[in-house]
Amino acid sequence: MVTVTPTTAAPTTAPPNARRRPGGRPVLRLLILVAIVAVVLYPLIWMVGTSLKSQEEIVNNVGLLPERFTPGNYTAGWSNFDVSFGRFFLNSAMVSLLTVVGNGLSCLLAAYAFARLRFRLRGMWFAVMIGTLLLPQHVLIVPQYILFRTLGLVGGEWPYLPLLIPQFLATEAFFVFLMVQFMRGVPRELDEAARIDGAGPFGIFRHIILPLSRPALVTTAIFSFIWTWNDFFRQLVFLSQLEDYTVPVALTLFIDSTSQSAVGPMFAMSVLSLLPVFLFFVAFQRMLVEGINTSGIKG
Amino acid sequence: MALTTAPDPTRRGPGSDRAHAERRGPGRFRHSEGLAGYVFLSPWLIGLMGVTAIPMLLSLYLSFTNYDILTPFSEVEWVGLANYERMFTADPSYWHAVRVTLTFALVAVPLKLAAALGVALLLNRAWRGVGLFRGLFYLPSLLGGSVALAIVWVNMFNRDGAFNSLLSLFGITGKPWVNDPDWALETLMVLAIWQFGAPMVIFLAGLKQVPTELYEAASVDGANRFRQFRNVTLPMLSPVIFFNLVLETINGFQGFTAAFVLSNGTGGPVDSTLMYTLNLYITGFTDLNMGYASAMAWVFLLAIAVITAVFFSTGRFWVHYSDGEDR
Numbered sequence: 001m002v003t004v005t006p007t008t009a010a011p012t013t014a015p016p017n018a019r020r021r022p023g024g025r026p027v028l029r030l031l032i033l034v035a036i037v038a039v040v041l042y043p044l045i046w047m048v049g050t051s052l053k054s055q056e057e058i059v060n061n062v063g064l065l066p067e068r069f070t071p072g073n074y075t076a077g078w079s080n081f082d083v084s085f086g087r088f089f090l091n092s093a094m095v096s097l098l099t100v101v102g103n104g105l106s107c108l109l110a111a112y113a114f115a116r117l118r119f120r121l122r123g124m125w126f127a128v129m130i131g132t133l134l135l136p137q138h139v140l141i142v143p144q145y146i147l148f149r150t151l152g153l154v155g156g157e158w159p160y161l162p163l164l165i166p167q168f169l170a171t172e173a174f175f176v177f178l179m180v181q182f183m184r185g186v187p188r189e190l191d192e193a194a195r196i197d198g199a200g201p202f203g204i205f206r207h208i209i210l211p212l213s214r215p216a217l218v219t220t221a222i223f224s225f226i227w228t229w230n231d232f233f234r235q236l237v238f239l240s241q242l243e244d245y246t247v248p249v250a251l252t253l254f255i256d257s258t259s260q261s262a263v264g265p266m267f268a269m270s271v272l273s274l275l276p277v278f279l280f281f282v283a284f285q286r287m288l289v290e291g292i293n294t295s296g297i298k299g
Numbered sequence: 300m301a302l303t304t305a306p307d308p309t310r311r312g313p314g315s316d317r318a319h320a321e322r323r324g325p326g327r328f329r330h331s332e333g334l335a336g337y338v339f340l341s342p343w344l345i346g347l348m349g350v351t352a353i354p355m356l357l358s359l360y361l362s363f364t365n366y367d368i369l370t371p372f373s374e375v376e377w378v379g380l381a382n383y384e385r386m387f388t389a390d391p392s393y394w395h396a397v398r399v400t401l402t403f404a405l406v407a408v409p410l411k412l413a414a415a416l417g418v419a420l421l422l423n424r425a426w427r428g429v430g431l432f433r434g435l436f437y438l439p440s441l442l443g444g445s446v447a448l449a450i451v452w453v454n455m456f457n458r459d460g461a462f463n464s465l466l467s468l469f470g471i472t473g474k475p476w477v478n479d480p481d482w483a484l485e486t487l488m489v490l491a492i493w494q495f496g497a498p499m500v501i502f503l504a505g506l507k508q509v510p511t512e513l514y515e516a517a518s519v520d521g522a523n524r525f526r527q528f529r530n531v532t533l534p535m536l537s538p539v540i541f542f543n544l545v546l547e548t549i550n551g552f553q554g555f556t557a558a559f560v561l562s563n564g565t566g567g568p569v570d571s572t573l574m575y576t577l578n579l580y581i582t583g584f585t586d587l588n589m590g591y592a593s594a595m596a597w598v599f600l601l602a603i604a605v606i607t608a609v610f611f612s613t614g615r616f617w618v619h620y621s622d623g624e625d626r
Contacts, residue, residue, distance in 0.1 A: 029424070036436070041435065043452065043493070046455065105342075109341075113337075113340040119334075119337055119340075134603070135351070136603060139597070142361070142583045169345055226441060248446040270451055
């Protein structure tokens with residue numbers, strides 16, 4: 001599919017120092033790309049289409065889109081359980097936003113120490129931090145559950161503490177690493193200028209690094225939000241009361257009742273649950289893609 | 300003061316900060332910076348200890364016990380290597396889970412990377428509309444790990460799902476793929492491959508780094524498209540391929556959400572989607588066999604460490620690092 005047959009004529013006619021604009025056949029390339037887009041988007045369109053079909057159409061109309069758009073699944077799904085989906089969305093939003101705050105703050109502090117300050121054992125701690133990058137969360141979940149339960153935090157007054165405490169302690173090494181990489185690009189001359197003006201490590205952080213790290217903070221915030229919003233494993237483990245459920249955990253309740261009548265509402269709520277991520281994608285598409293790049297390639 | 304510490308442009312480099320510090324007084328600055336370092340690092344250090352290191356040690360200890368969450372710590376029984384023995388000799392479902400996970404990773408990861416590289420090559424030619432395509436291809440990577448999408452996926456490959464209605468256009472009668480033990484895992488592989496966008500974006504960035512001169516030189520030497528790909532693109536891209544391979548393999552081993560949704564948390568049908576992490580979850584949180592689950596977690600960690608080490612040690616035979624400035 002990829003190996004387009006070489007066009008023998010093109011290289012000789014192209015000017016010697018201009019990169020060959022190859023693909024000789026842009027139309028063919030475009031057709032292939034459009035076909036891939038169709039495959040990629042098909043499930044998403046089908047999801048939205050099905051969520052708007054009536055119960056009868058879901059069974060009888062196998063087409064991509066409904067013949068008659070019906071919003072009924074959305075209202076039915078919203079109040080399908082004893083607790084309304086509004087509550088689940090609030091819970092998810094709260095967990096996600098607090099995670100954004102926690103990751104932003106704690107990772108920024110750690111990254112500043114790694115990127116700019118000299119202290120004993122820095123190299124060792126940095127290596128440890130890199131080591132935790134690849135540590136699967138599944139390995140830690142059992143002991144973490146036991147610890148948080150022993151502390152009375154699982155199913156406690158406020159059941160989200162086990163989800164949030166790690167996020168305020170810079171345990172997402174990925175973001176620390178991303179910020180370290182970013183801060184290394186901030187010119188050291190700025191630090192020195194501030195130092196001459198009498199600023200210490202705290203002053204330099206506040207007046208130089210913090211304001212200049214805004215792009216890295218924004219990237220961290222967006223990824224934190226999306227990943228937490230989509231996260232299922234930790235929320236499944238730590239949340240046990242229906243009214244505390246976040247959206248992903250609540251969605252699995254639909255699976256338990258796989259009667260045909262639940263498909264419409266289930267799809268409607270699935271669509272709604274992806275909506276925030278989709279909006280983030282539309283608003284920050286370029287930044288998300290660039291974020292993957294800067295964090296992925298360097299190092 | 301300002302005069303004596305004015306930055307000396309000839310002394311840039313790693314030593315210059317230290318020189319300033321020393322001029323400011325005997326080690327005073329360095330000391331305060333060292334202290335500040337630990338102040339800034341303290342949240343991370345507390346997290347490392349409390350959320351990572353201590354839990355890991357606790358889990359190592361528990362893996363030698365029969366701990367379940369219900370009995371108090373004082374009554375926990377030390378069982379020695381019994382959990383590990385059971386895992387390796389007396390638990391067929393454990394080995395089944397290992398097989399399922401390896402199958403999943405061995406099939407899905409190479410196909411996903413091949414798709415990512417193929418599409419990246421298609422997009423690489425500078426040309427209008429790249430940004431739009433790149434964004435659209437990346438979208439599944441953002442959505443694909445969610446419960447919502449797993450739900451859609453399962454329904455899509457169910458009896459009345461979109462996939463079968465597509466097949467019926469060609470006169471093929473499908474079946475409920477997700478309920479078929481021979482096909483359930485395959486539908487999860489397709490879901491993983493569908494999310495080729497993230498590695499594609501990384502490939503695309505890597506392709507942009509390949510110096511144009513190399514292609515020019517190759518084409519002057521008469522290399523055709525295929526030879527250019529083999530002798531220029533692949534070697535120059537090998538660090539990125541390596542990075543994606545390590546990352547996607549480790550991610551592949553950890554697949555949980557889609558398997559959980561497809562099987563409603565059981566690993567079915569007939570254990571065909573019993574991924575390692577799902578098996579660990581069931582052992583620890585459904586059967587409350589937390590000592591045994593801890594042993595599984597440690598073996599998992601060691602396996603991932605070994606696989607990563609193998610990648611890195613074989614990497615030097617095929618990963619080509621040019622002496623570029625970025626390394």
